[in-house]
Amino acid sequence: MVQEGELLWTPRPEFAQRSQLARYQNWLRERRGLDFALDDYAGLWRWSVDQPEQFWETIWDYFDVQATVPFSRVLDRRQMPGVKWFEDSRLNYAEHMLRHEAIAPDAVVFHHRSETRPLAQMRWRDLGAQVRVLATRLRALGVRPGDRVVSYMPNVPETAIAMLATTAIGATWSSAAPEFGVKTVIERFSQIEPKVLFAADGYRFGGKDFARAAEVRRIVDALPSLETVVWLPHLDPQAAPPAWPQLRSWADVMDHAPVSREAFRYEQVAYDHALWVVFSSGTTGLPKAIVHSHVGALLEHLKLLHFHLNLGPESVMFFYSTTGWMMWNLLLAALLTGSAVVLYDGNPAHPSPDFLWQLAADTGTTSFGASPTYVQMMEKAGLVPRERFDLSRLESIVVAGAPSTPETFAWFYRSVKQDLWVTSQSGGTELCSGFVGAAPTLPVHAGEIQTRLLGMDVHAFTDDGREIVDEVGELVVTTPFPSMPIRFWNDDGDKRYRESYFEVFPNVWRHGDFIKINARGGCYIYGRSDSTLNRFGVRIGTAEIYRAVEQVPEVADSLIVCVELPGGNFFMPLFVRLKPGIALDEALGKRINAKLREDCSPRHVPDRIYAVEAIPYTLTGKKMEVPVRKLLLGWPLEKAASRDAMMNPEAIDWYVRFADTSTDYDWRGKSRQQASA
Known part of the structure; x- marks a missing residue:
């Protein structure tokens, strides 16, 4: 090992x-x-x-x-x-993202595919032309610098065009993925009072259609600041759009003569002008509405994408992401390097578990990105991409979203390619x-x-x-x-x-x-650090627990928290989701504890192990350690977590019942009073 x-x-x-x-x-x-x-x-x-x-x-x-x-x-x-960077300067982030159009207008900028659309390409000249058309139409619709434009769209070229057009005219962008629940979207967008909403009729995931017209209607009703809704018929291109007074179809908005690069004017905005608003996960409390500037994002992304991801005009970058995660913003930022970008919307394991590797081969991906969770799925399925796909152009791996283990790294060298720059x-x-x-x-x-x-x-x-x-x-x-x-x-x-x-x-x-x-x-x-395990004064990160526990063959997934007990003591339960047909008996519990003791230390051994139906995750694939800990401390569910911010909302129900009925420890004590205060 x-x-x-x-x-x-x-x-x-x-x-x-x-x-x-x-x-x-x-x-x-x-x-x-x-x-x-x-x-x-x-x-x-x-x-x-x-x-x-x-x-x-x-x-x-x-x-x-x-x-x-x-x-x-x-x-x-x-x-x-409160510091100020590049004070008094005026520039535009989108203008820099589209600079490569003048250098190689016929080069591919997007390889794009979804479960509703086959693999296709978009050229730089077409992207630039569509951005300029939409930016001009947004101005005609009354969008001014500083106005907010938001999206409830899948990871398709239209969403990228909308972001670039919004940014080009100095309006402020924000995005939510269409799988987000209505409450989650309203909690975010109501804070920033948008003028325009781009919305899709739905999306397909894992072969199943998810119509979103009813959800969009509820979102629109909850946002009185909206003046225009631009409707994209992604799921059913032939369906008539809803008869809403403020609705415009994507086709109608884009049905205008192209604007040349020379004639178009990018809005030159101040160094502290709001580029976009991105939101914290929202697993607890109202999501933080985080504002970035044009100049700050531009300088950071130029540095990161060139020097630390080594992208350039010959590169093709893919990272599996939805439009509700900052990695989508970062994926599009690859345009600053002249790199092509792969956009995919759908289930990463559909129609086959190794579908993303097929996509990488078909697009000539040079930089492949995914989360450690995806790698674990590959490894447990016994997949060896190098045996099935031509990955000769692949140079680097970007693993992000959660801590990576040594086994994650080793899997890439063993199963993908030996000469590979594997990065976390x-x-x-x-x-x-x-x-x-x-x-x-x-x-x-x-x-x-x-x-x-x-x-x-x-x-x-x-x-x-x-x-x-x-x-x-x-x-x-x-x-x-x-x-x-x-x-x-x-x-x-x-x-x-x-x-x-x-x-x-x-x-x-x-x-x-x-x-x-x-x-x-x-x-x-x-x-x-706010989900830290504190055993006898020693701080333990959860990642090292998961690395050991999930090497036990019977364990499919796990979650651990540490709960403060009255009197300064602690209770550290470990929750495990076992593979089908496996029961948690005394022998298995002893083997799990022995693995933790051997690989980590006696302090890593939990106080109790519980078999659970599922491990709860956020929409961005993070284990919900903090909300589970708060439930055990006596917080009501509505204060501990937002169902709409969860990948699998039903998973949290077991922990709610456990917190209310378990008699193993009276860990709640004073915390119940604190949570209700």
Whole structure:
């Protein structure tokens, strides 16, 4: 079995030397007199965080960022929050995303497929033309800079066109996936009072149709600010649209003469103008409406997609995502590099479990992205993609959405390709990017995130604010970065923003993840720090529990929480979903505990093990540790979790019953009073 930290891959010299990162280092040497050896990523990173003004100005210059008004200074101060980046500049994010149209108008920009549409391609010239038509029509419909435009659409080219058109005219974009429940959508969009809604009639998933006209009607009724609904007949293109007074069909809106690149005017917006609003998961409480700026997202995405994902005009990027996850925004950001993008809407395992690998082969994907959950599904199904598909163009793997195990890494090398840059990333919706991730000049070690990303001054802190190495601590960022949220929507005095990230360590961003950074700079993420397992004063990340438990053959999935008991004690139950036909008996329980004791430590052994019907997940594939913990602490379901934010809402019912009826421990005590207060 592969060991954590085991060396799995070293980049070939030619791979490292032709990387986007190496080209930037050559430019630094020639244009700035900064000489960093190709194998000295650590020195390059240290300079990028010690001299943030100098580093981010080189990003602006290296990528030839176009602004109609230049910036007066890169950064106004280094004390967070409330910093200003590239002050006084005026530019447009969408204009930069579509710059490649002028370079290679006939090149493919989108490979797109859904369960209702066969694989097809879109060229840069067609994308640019459609964006300009829609942007012009939105202006004619009265959309002005700063107005909000929202989407309830699947992952299809029309949604990308709508986002680009919205951004091109300086309006503010926000998106929800069509599988989101009505309450979840209303909770999000009602906060920002949109003027226009793009909506689809439904979607198909796993061969089953999901009509959404009734849901859209309820959403529209709950948003009095809406003036226009643009209707896309995705599920049934022949069906007549609803007879709503504010409704316009996609076809009618787009049925206008194309606008040339020369004649079209991109709205040049201020450095602190709202690009989009993305929302926190909403598993507890009202989702945070997180606002990013044009300049912040542009500089961060130029850096990330080029240097840390190594994308360029010859690349084809695929990441399985819905339109309700920030990874969709990041997938489209690949256009900044000239890369083609694969858009897929549907079940990743339909019509066959290895369908996404077929899609990768058909599109010539060079960078393939998915979650660790998907990899576990592949491994348990015994699939070996390299035996069935031509993956000769595949160069890199992007694993994101949850902590990756050494076994996840090893599966790719064993089942996909031996010469493969397997990367794990971790960041968040808050920055629409990553804090830690990949570098094409570094080796890959099992289960290890290669490095801290350039410009991200990431450290592990103890509870009292001391930096630690080779130990698990709080993930913090001690220097500002451009893609920090400029604010939360409707957050007077930035109160909720400050409480979310700056309440624990003044002027230091506390992200809410546990991280370990080893002596060579490799990183390990151990799950959310607010779902931490605290046994006898030792903090335990949930990811290491899952890695051990899910190696037990009878276990299909698991979830663990730690609940504070009155008197300062703790109760740590482990919930396991077993494979069909397996029962949780004393022998199996002992084997699970022995595995945890052997692979981890005695402190990792739970107080009790319970067999459950299902493990609850959010819509973005994260285990719902915190809501389950709150249920056990006595919180009512409506305060602990939102069903509409769950992938499998019925899964939570078992835990509600368990919290109400279990007599194993009286863990609720004072917490019931706190939860109801």
